[in-house]
Amino acid sequence: xxxxxxxxxxxxxxxxxxxxxxxxxxxxxxxxxxxxxxxxxxxxxxxxxxxxxxxxxxxxxxxxxxxxxxxxxxxxxxxxxxxxxxxxxxxxxxxxxxxxxxxxxxxxxxxxxxxxxxxxxxxxxxxxxxxxxxxxxxxxxxxxxxxxxxxxxxx
Amino acid sequence: xxxxxxxxxxxxxxxxxxxxxxxxxxxxxxxxxxxxxxxxxxxxxxxxxxxxxxxxxxxxxxxxxxxxxxxxxxxxxxxxxxxxxxxxxxxxxxxxxxxxxxxxxxxxxxxxxxxxxxxxxxxxxxxxxxxxxxxxxxxxxxxxxxxxxxxxxxxxxxxxxxxxxxxxxxxxxxxxxxxxxxxxxxxxxxxxxxxxxxxxxxxxxxxxxxxxxxxxxxxxxxxxxxxxxxx
Numbered sequence: 001x002x003x004x005x006x007x008x009x010x011x012x013x014x015x016x017x018x019x020x021x022x023x024x025x026x027x028x029x030x031x032x033x034x035x036x037x038x039x040x041x042x043x044x045x046x047x048x049x050x051x052x053x054x055x056x057x058x059x060x061x062x063x064x065x066x067x068x069x070x071x072x073x074x075x076x077x078x079x080x081x082x083x084x085x086x087x088x089x090x091x092x093x094x095x096x097x098x099x100x101x102x103x104x105x106x107x108x109x110x111x112x113x114x115x116x117x118x119x120x121x122x123x124x125x126x127x128x129x130x131x132x133x134x135x136x137x138x139x140x141x142x143x144x145x146x147x148x149x150x151x152x153x154x155x
Numbered sequence: 156x157x158x159x160x161x162x163x164x165x166x167x168x169x170x171x172x173x174x175x176x177x178x179x180x181x182x183x184x185x186x187x188x189x190x191x192x193x194x195x196x197x198x199x200x201x202x203x204x205x206x207x208x209x210x211x212x213x214x215x216x217x218x219x220x221x222x223x224x225x226x227x228x229x230x231x232x233x234x235x236x237x238x239x240x241x242x243x244x245x246x247x248x249x250x251x252x253x254x255x256x257x258x259x260x261x262x263x264x265x266x267x268x269x270x271x272x273x274x275x276x277x278x279x280x281x282x283x284x285x286x287x288x289x290x291x292x293x294x295x296x297x298x299x300x301x302x303x304x305x306x307x308x309x310x311x312x313x314x315x316x317x318x319x320x321x322x323x324x325x326x327x328x329x330x331x332x333x334x335x336x337x338x339x340x341x342x343x344x345x346x347x348x349x350x351x352x353x354x355x356x357x358x359x360x361x362x363x364x365x366x367x368x369x370x371x372x373x374x375x376x377x378x379x380x381x382x383x384x385x386x
């Protein structure tokens with residue numbers, strides 16, 4: 001059977017897609033902030049995107065729409081190693097102007113050894129999928145287009 | 156564990172479709188990196204009835220009064236591309252009101268808001284993949300994409316399916332809409348047969364006499380790759 005094609009989430013998705021930014025309680029041991037900004041090809045923040053994340057080891061799922069400055073943020077924990085892969089968080093970004101979601105992964109900066117052996121990071125071939133530590137928070141910006149485009153995955 | 160099928164995914168629109176202006180600065184320009192499916196892609200969130208109220212699918216009953224507009228039942232079945240039902244899976248919808256206005260701060264279309272209509276609902280598919288919403292038919296509305304651009308009437312749908320790899324956001328349209336030919340979002344789906352998948356069908360059998368018209372919209376999500384037979 002023919003698949004149902006994707007269509008853009010449009011600018012008004014907040015009506016139907018409520019945020020779920022806290023995947024764990026803030027006082028849970030190991031709780032961390034994952035935050036960043038979504039940028040378009042002109043380098044401007046995207047104020048109407050929605051970011052979803054998925055962590056299979058504890059079945060944690062979250063969703064956050066970007067604010068006027070293109071910012072998103074989650075409270076979550078670092079996943080364990082899975083399937084011989086380095087710890088990572090799956091991420092999908094939807095927005096007006098994206099006819100289909102883009103998908104990427106967030107890796108951890110303190111996992112150099114595991115990252116070096118990770119098969120997906122090897123395919124991505126650059127460092128855009130490793131978040132950076134910013135005052136104790138995990139910072140991961142998404143560049144939809146251009147020189148600094150984030151590596152997006154065909155999953 | 157086998158992965159999800161990659162054949163058939165070419166029905167999706169390209170990221171860059173210049174007629175839809177917003178894609179120009181948002182479409183990725185570097186090719187996607189094909190990665191094997193791991194547990195990350197083969198699993199996905201499960202939403203249970205604690206997240207979905209038993210009346211969340213009734214968009215006509217969320218306020219003191221009934222919304223204006225043509226009351227409709229929207230229903231259908233969610234299956235994978237091999238026809239297997241996608242059971243117990245979350246569907247979220249949102250839409251404009253009958254006048255073509257969203258109850259959203261950023262919608263500045265000078266059409267009236269309806270105090271009795273928010274335009275959002277959710278439900279879980281049943282064991283056979285079936286779902287149903289009661290709502291009003293949304294109006295067409297103008298947008299800034301090009302001179303005198305109007306979106307055909309549509310309802311947005313968000314579906315999860317069983318895995319991160321089956322996630323789908325789409326739009327359901329109504330049969331015979333005269334605006335299809337000039338709408339770049341609808342036209343971004345290049346295969347005319349695939350475009351037909353986005354158009355609901357009028358469903359006389361599910362209409363309720365003296366109460367509501369009905370439209371059927373079936374959704375087909377990716378299915379798993381065939382697994383080798385084991386002895």
